[in-house]
C-alpha cells in the first residue's frame with residue numbers, strides 16, 4: 001500500500017534521512033520507534049509533502065506521490081495526525097472535523113466518526129481548545145478520518161496523554177483499521193503502546209531503519225536499548 005524507497009531528506013546541508021526503505025501492507029499497522037531527534041517527525045513530514053526530499057520515492061498503491069503537494073496527497077488517500085495534534089483551537093469540534101470533508105466530498109460529518117468517538121458528538125459545539133489532551137487527540141484522528149484515507153500517519157499520538165487513555169487509543173486504532181481496512185503508520189517512543197497497537201515494529205536510529213520485526217518477534221530488550229540513552 002505504502003512503499004518508501006531510498007528516501008533522503010536534508011535540512012540545508014544536514015542530511016537527516018539517509019536513504020530510508022520500508023513497506024506497509026494493506027491493512028497493516030506499523031510502529032516506527034526511535035529516540036528524540038532520530039528523524040521520525042522528519043519522515044512523517046516528508047511522506048506528507050510538508051518537507052521536500054532530496055532523493056527517493058514514496059509510492060501509494062504503486063503510484064509515486066513524492067512530487068505532489070500535501071493537499072494532493074490527502075486527496076490520494078494519505079492523512080496525517082501531527083505531533084502535538086494541532087487542532088484549530090478557536091474552532092468548534094464539529095468545524096474541526098469538517099475541515100477534513102473537503103478531501104472526501106462529504107457534505108456532513110459521517111455518523112461513523114461520531115460512533116467511534118462519542119465524546120466528540122457530546123462536545124461538537126465546544127471550542128477545540130477547551131478539550132483535554134486525550135479528547136484533542138481523538139479530534140485530530142477524527143479530522144484525519146473525515147478525509148477517507150487509505151493510509152493514516154500519526155506522529156507520536158501518545159505524547160502528553162494519560163496511560164489509561166493510551167491503552168484505549170491502541171484499541172481504537174486497531175478498530176479503525178479493522179472497520180475501514182486502512183493502513184496505519186504511527187511514530188512512537190512508548191514500547192508498550194507500540195506492542196499493543198502494531199503488527200510490525202521498526203526502529204529508526206540516525207535516519208536509518210536498524211530493526212524491523214513482526215510484533216511476535218520483537219526483541220524487546222534490544223528495542224528498549226535503542227530507545228534509552
Ligand SMILES: Nc1ncnc2c1ncn2[C@@H]1O[C@H](COP(=O)(O)OP(=O)(O)OP(=O)(O)O)[C@@H](O)[C@H]1O
Nearest residue numbers: 011014016034035036037038039040041042043083
Ligand atoms: N527545521 C529544522 N532545521 C534543521 N534541523 C532540523 C529541523 N527539524 C529537525 N531537525 C533535525 O533533524 C533531526 C531529526 O529530527 P526529527 O524531529 O525528525 O526527530 P524525531 O525523531 O521526530 O524527534 P522527536 O521525537 O523529538 O519529534 C534532529 O537532529 C533535528 O535536530
